[in-house]
Amino acid sequence: MKLKGYRSTYHEDVRHYVQTEELLRYTGTPQDNIAISATTPTHHSILVYEKNQLVCFFALDEGALKTQYTSEPSAFVLRSFSTDARYLRRGYGKQALMLLPDFVRNQFPDIKEIVLGVNQNNLPAQALYEKVGFVANGRILQGPKGPQNILMLSI
Template sequence: MQLYLYDERFKNAIENYELTEEQLCYTGHPKDCIKLSEEDSNRYSILALEEDKLVTFFVLHRNEGVKPYSNNNNSILLRAFSTGFLYQGRGYAKKSLMLLPEFVKENFNGINEIVLAVNVNNVVAQKLYQKCGYVDEGVRKIGKKGELIIMSYHL
């Protein structure tokens, strides 16, 4: 598996990326996320490909995007994390999260923390993030879709 910053060569893969209604309760669709990334130079759409198949998608958000979740000016927000419906349950989400710290170090100078917000009802995702080294430091926020647990990974 390899992580890539989005560019136009991945447009077809994004068009064919499938999420269920249940998944969309907790995350944004990559098409919408990419539009936001094109409008905001601090948002970066990231794709995880396994054998040329788009299996996982997420956004990294710097500066204003991370401020509601962290006081650390050197942090970056992981948001809109999803695994394509056809690829769930195969370990791709975990694999991409395990690759993320090195990817951040290589592509985002000065970042020393990855922050994420996970819905309190999304227990499966919480457990995944914990397995991958993210720590619940007790911070809670209210988001558009309910209470959020803020988790951090210190680089």
């Protein structure tokens, strides 16, 4: 499995990425995040490949919004994490999250923490994040899709 920063050469893979309405209740689309990344240098779209197949997507955001999640100035907000609907329940999401700390250390050595907001109703996602080492910091934010528990992972 490989984590890669988005490049235009991956456009067709992203175009064929499948998200169901159920999944979109809790997360953003790769296309929306890639559009943000194109104009915002602090928003990094990351693709996760298993062999030659795009299986997961997320964004790492180091913009000003992170202050709502953490007081750590050298932090990323993990946003819009998803698995292509055709590849759910195969362990790809867990594998990608387990690779994330080393990826960040190698690509962004100044980052000390990753934080995220997970919808309180999205119990499977919350369990996944906790399984790979994210810890609730006790904060709750009102997100665009409902209240979110804030979780953090030290790098």
